Amino acid sequence: MFFKNQFANVVEWEEFREDMIFWKWRNREIKKGSKLIIRPGQDAIFVDNGRIEGVFKDEGEYSIDSEIIPFLSTLKGFKFGFNSGMRVEVLFVNTKEFTVRWGTQNPVLIPTPQLPGGMPIRANGTFNFKVADYVTLIDKIAGMRDSYLVEDVKIRITSVLDQLLMKWISREGKNMFNLQANAHEIAGGIRDDLDMQIMDIGISITGFNVMSFNYPPEIQAMINKTASHEMIGDLSKYQQVSMTDGMTSGKMQGGGAASDMAGMMMGMNIAKEMMDNMGQGKVNKPDAPKAPTAPAASPAASDEGGAKPNFCPNCGAKNAGANFCPNCGHKLA
Incomplete structure (x- = not known):
């Protein structure tokens, strides 16, 4: 306990903030009977006229008279035993990273x-x-x-x-x-x-x-697209699947030239498939010469147009017996 006539004070970091790197205790006299408080993560540096006189790193509470003075013997104020008090700056430094x-x-x-x-x-x-x-x-x-x-x-x-x-x-x-x-x-x-x-x-x-x-x-869209192409490997197949997905999802509707071009290419593919089918139909007309009788088809191939795969070999969509893939339009039989 300190008496009033000793003018005791406490030297400590009074305005501590987590984002503060250092704070200076200054322009006040350190009186006889004062104490120094160092908290965890702090160093206390005694400075006189810009010169470091002592650095204290261990946390705790210290008596200026008995524990700090021996380390600050070069300061004039301490040499005269606090007869008139001593003005000194104490820099508190936050030591954390x-x-x-x-x-x-x-x-x-x-x-x-x-x-x-x-x-x-x-x-x-x-x-x-x-x-x-x-x-x-x-x-x-x-x-x-x-x-x-x-x-x-x-x-x-x-x-x-x-x-x-x-x-x-x-x-x-x-x-x-x-x-x-x-x-x-x-x-x-x-x-x-x-x-x-x-x-x-x-x-x-x-x-x-x-x-x-x-x-x-x-640029990011271009990078993503390039990566997709590299993952798929077959660029032409990627383009075909992309156009089909766009048309079936409706994302290409009103899409301008790109949408029109995709639609035209799909239309051409469908038209080609239709022409191929028509050509096959002409060969099988009743008045055309009949081909030699072929052996009876196996049960798996007895359906019209031959056996239909369960999955489209082009896009992998499930097939329910249709001649053309309902997803990409690829001919299945």
């Missing part, structure tokens, strides 16, 4: 031969950082500010991120249409460059990740 989400504010134009104006790409992810050098932090930041927030670091990082994305995406001819495959390498290069740039304020980048790259909608 911070995780921050980032995302490009505008598309980054990546030079590529396919697009003269560049490939517009957005990206997002996370980066991690922590305070690494107290001397540099005080010299460059804390000497002029009473506090420093995560948002301040984020602004500094994002101001150079577009240039670094352009550098590492373009490096060594990366595949512009499959950047995710190179995400780890790109992120590693950016992390190293960011660490070099941010270390001049006493902060270290401990991690950088790219979660996704985002293309313009028309």
